[in-house]
Structures are given as structure tokens and as C-alpha cells.
Amino acid sequence: MSLLDIQNLDVTLALPNGPLKAVRDVTLTLEPGESLGIVGESGSGKSMTALALMRLLPRSATCEAEALRFDGQELRDLGDPAFARQIAGPRIGMIFQEPMTSLNPVYTIGRQMTEATVARGLLSEAEARRKAIDLLDRVGIPDPEGRMNQFPHQMSGGQRQRVMIAMTLMLDPELLIADEPTTALDVTVQAQILDLLDDLRRERGMGLILISHDLAVVAERTDRVAVMYLGEMVEQGTAQEVLYHPQHDYTKALLAAIPRLDGPARVPAQEAAAPEVEKVISATNLCREFHSRKGLFGPKKTVRALDDVSLELRRGETLAVIGESGSGKSTLARILLGLDLPDAGDVRMLGRPVLDLPGAERASLVQPVFQDPYTSLNPRRRLSEIISRPLVLRGEGDSASRLAAVKDAMEKVRLPGRLIHAYPSQLSGGQRQRVAIARALITEPEALICDEPTSALDVSVQAQILELLDDLRAKMGLTCLIITHDMAVVHEIADRVAVMYQGRVVEEGSASAVLDHPSNDYTARLLAAAPRFGATRDLEVVQ
Secondary structure, three states: OOOEEEEEEEEEEEEOOEEEEEEEEEEEEEOOOOEEEEEOOOOOOHHHHHHHHHOOOOOOEEEEOOEEEEOOEEHHHOOHHHHHHHOEOOOEEEEOOOHHHOOOOOOOHHHHHHHHHHHOOOOOHHHHHHHHHHHHHHOOOOOHHHHOOOOHHHOOHHHHHHHHHHHHHOOOOOEEEEEOOOOOOOHHHHHHHHHHHHHHHHHHOOEEEEEOOOHHHHHHHOOEEEEEEOOEEEEEEEHHHHHHOOOOHHHHHHHHOOOOOOOOOOOOOOOOOOOOOOEEEEEEEEEEEEEEEOOOOOOEEEEEEEEEEEEEEEOOOEEEEEOOOOOOHHHHHHHHOOOOOOOEEEEEEOOEEHHHOOHHHHHHHEEEEOOOHHHHOOOOOOHHHHHHHHHHHHOOOOHHHHHHHHHHHHHHOOOOHHHHHOOHHHOOHHHHHHHHHHHHHOOOOOEEEEEOOOOOOOHHHHHHHHHHHHHHHHHHOOEEEEEOOOHHHHHHHOOEEEEEEOOEEEEEEEHHHHHHOOOOHHHHHHHHHOOOHHHHHHHHHHO
């Protein structure tokens, strides 16, 4: 008997300009202990299929299917209370793509980790706490006991994602649906998480559905692969068949767009030894500390997020900052944007102290693209309002010209025009990320600071966004600082690379020097852990 059997699933979304068939006629099965990878571009229906199974579709959506069976039980026969009590959590767990929107901001990590197991009477509070600490340790959270008393906003995006993974595993589900579970994680932690999920599959016979746009990860970790395009499953089969002998044109296009680490790195836009190149942003000796306390009267603990960091961003270049989650990358970005203040050090834009710049002038010089687009987009605004907001605040143009600029920006980042009146909740994670990029580009700033700008995008759209950023750099002299954990993206777009570890820049240089001849052990470990599609294929052929 199959663990999961879905037959002819349809999901329809009600949009202002008419219904949209988000998922059409999807059929899939999963055996106990088997792993299935679902790949496809953002908006293809991958996440919507999972949400339909978990009864988490938006209110504007309707779901129909010939069969939704789990372990032989027809799920459509269960009412919502029975489904929530018997299935969602204890038997089917789901790791969501955007952890900040899935974690309660006013509860500590410890309370959220233990709440479900204690409320269901599965474990005592002491047992649940011990299990939570053990799982946090297994997913690579440093000082897991201390983190139990922290709140979600006190952790990096990658750490929040690891908390979500650990929380889902607290109930020991028989089927785990992982929607981009390693999107915000560096390659070493990604390997650790995927190893853990593999171990759980073998130990418990747990089924795994891995939704991802990273084809190298899917090739390494799944038994079967399903490819989705425009709401339909266009190809299914073993990982070997689909990824190395694709039949559908879309699958072939996905494979052709994979960024690769092999081959020569790009030629730098500016030579590092050219002092005449203008510095758009410069940071000198930045330090930033955060303080937390264990319990109400416990000792205060200090975490140094930035430790004497100096960087400069020259006009027309792309600088990539890489490092594990919690290494200080996002803290550095917030300080460079003027959204946070350093405890020591200095930040300048075009030679002027960033704190002396009025907000409007600073916004015209540099724009952000944040890691978690859902929390940076107003859920009550339509896309047309969100993307045009910077123009409205600056008083530029009339409504007609702003609408034209919005359509142009949406076209650049490959957002369908029909979504112009949609809300963020009606978009996929990758589509929301493209909205954030379009909003940042609409004012044509001097520099972009992008925190994981392509982490939620499939490889074909990722390639288009990277090409867009490269074209803007060439045509407009746009300067980019890109924070990423994807070494192939760094290889594809970066002129220079800075590697951060525990709040310090441990290596900096041209992309070719750092990627081909790393001088730091941590950089070498990052490169060694990066998934390589070609290497995976060679390994499978040998096996």
C-alpha cells in the first residue's frame, strides 16, 4: 500500500481579473521510506500542491481531487478538526519556505518547539525540552540550550529555517513535506540537514517530499523526480531518468540553465588595483554586538555579530559576500543600508557618512532586496501599489507613468502582467522575491544590496535575474553587493568575493582567486561542500 496517493488534483485561485488554475490534474504516489523531489519554476504549483494536501490553501482557493489518500485512508472523509488532530503534525509534517512567517514572534523558540508535543500529551515538559535541545543540536544550531530562550527575531534567517525543521521533527511524522528546506542555508549546513533527513528516512521509514529549485540537491537526495510547469506535472520518473535523460522541453531548459562551479570565473569588471575607481559604499572597522540574557535574572551573554569588518564597494562591480547563517552577513547589509547602527566603525556612501544623509537621498543611492520577501511586502497592498511605492514617496510622475514603470519592472523580472492587481498572499515564494527585486529596481539606484536575491527562484528564472543584474551593471554602472550561500551564483556573477565567518571577513579577493585557489580553510570547506550536478551524475554512473 502506498503511503500517499493523490489522483487528479486541481486547485483554482479566485483573482480580481478571473480564476487562475494554479494546479491542474496532478497525480503522484509515494511509498514508505521513499523520497520524491518536485522541481519547477516559482508559480508552477509545487507549493500549492503541498498546501492542498495540508488544507492550508488561501481562502480564495478551491481544491478538487479524485483521491487524496494517506496510508490507505481517504483524507477527504475527515473533517477539519479531525484532520488537524490526527493527520497534520503527528503523521504529516511540513517545513515551510519562509520561517519568519511560520514562527510566532512573541513566543520563545523553546515554547514553540515543545508546545505541540506537550499539548497532545505525547511528552512531559521536561522530556519535550530535552528532545527539542537535541533536535536543535542535530540541525546545527550553536548553543541549543541558550537558543531555547530566544525569540525568532534574534536569530538569522538560516537559523530560523533550522528551527522550523527541528520543530517539524518533534512529532516524528510518517511523511515530511519539505518546501525549500535549505534555501537560506550555507552549503555545509545544507549538507548536514539533508543528511539528517536521509537518516530519518532510513531509521523510521519516513516518506519525504522535497520541493526545491536546486536540481543538484534533488539529484543527490531523491529517489524519484516530478517536474511541474504551469500547474501541471510534465514529467515524472526516477532521478536518473528525469535529470539525465529528460524528455520534456521544459526539463531540458531547466537543466541547461543550472549555474556551474566548474570553468573559469568571470573577468572582474574593475581591476582590484585601480584606485581611481569611485567607491560607492565603504565600511571601515565595523563592530556590532547583541546582548541576550538566559532567564530573567541570568547572566548577560554577548554575541559579536561583526568584528572589525572593512569592505568597499566600487562603482560598477558586483561584490559577493558568502558565509554560513549567523556569520554576520545580514547584519552587515543592514548597517550598510543605514537600517542599523554599528557599535564602532564608519560607513560612507560616495564619500559621505551614511548617518548624515537624509532618508530620501539615501534611498536614491542604495536600495535593498531582503532575504524574506513576505515580511518586506505589505500584505494589504496590490503589486501595482507595492512596486510603485518608491516613486510615490519621491513624488515622481503621475499615476499613468508610474503604472507603465511598474509594468516595465515586472516584465524585467518575469512577473506575469495578470498579477499586477494580485496581493502578496496570492503569489508563490519566488514570485514574491521577484516583486521585491522589481520594487528595488524601479528607482534606478546607484547600488543594490541583495540578501539572497535568487534563493527562492528556480534555475531558469535565477539565470534571468542574474543576467538582468549583470545587464544593469553594464548599461547603468549599477553596483551590487550580493549576499548568498550559493557558490555557483558567486561564480556566475561576482567580480570580487568576501568570505565571512563568525563575524569576521576571513578571505577577500577576486572571484577567480577565491573560488579557484582559496587560502582559508573555511572557504575550502564551503567549496568542497557545494553540490555539483555533474559530479553527482558521475558518482551515480559509477554506483
